[in-house]
Amino acid sequence: MPKQDGYDVTVFKVASGADAEASLKAIQNGERKDVEEVINGWKALTDITAVVPSYVYDDANKVALFKELDASYIVKVREIKKENDTIYPSVTIPVATEQKGNEIVTALKHKTLYSFDDILVSDSLRRVPAKDPKTDAILNGAYFKYASVGQ
């Protein structure tokens, strides 16, 4: 499969009969109005056009309205990853003070490394001898001599 650009995107389907332009304005303002979320997260362009066939990315218009035969869709692109980019996770931890933040950084960067050897003697056996269910005697090789693939 050839590499594709990745889109961090949310696709909204506008409710039937609703004012699509009003829904678009609401989403541009960070709100939602008469829409249903149908795609969210990092997607390939083909994932988006499977739902919104007329979708074309416009760098100057990252939140855009597309009218399809079945419904109107609003596509909101947050980020694009080119095929040669590497995406990586980011984490943000809000803190009350700089001191607390620096404490967390120090705690994360400072590590204690331990070296141990140990021997674990399991308190039960993973395998047990096969026993005759009637006599409780441990079965020997003779018991198994009739076993074969054909039986």
Add this chain to the structure above:
Amino acid sequence: MPNESETQDPKVYAERQKLAEGIFADVVKNPDSMKDVGASKGSQDVMYNTYVEATLDQLPMFYKTNINELSSIQSGTVYPTLQTGLYHMSISAGEDGNLDTQTLQGFTIVYYKGKKEVDVESIPLGDVLSYADKNKLTANRSVLKSFDGKTQDVRYDAATKSVVFV
């Protein structure tokens, strides 16, 4: 055949304890024999493990709950008592999608080889998430772009009043 019994047989438990006490006595007399003694009894459900410069997160659960005691003795010595109970528990998704819990428990003989304090240059994402979880901090995750080869690091960001991992 596989032991599928879920109940502990007291007779088997006593036999296993006796075996462990025997190994413990041998190891206390001659700590250098630990590897040979442990590794030679694999067929008897005896496991020899070695951990070299591992963080607490990388060690089995047994160490996480007892690390202060286990690392309080002089390095290069055997912990003076035989430890009993849970060694490690892992939970994984089985082929049927249900969670499968596997536990290792029994009698543990510990040889402490020492510890050292280091400041690391880069931190894995898992450490940041694990720290936030343990300390009940909110960790907001997102995905960013980067050029190949960039090293991720953690720092305090005054503009957003946050600790950021980027």
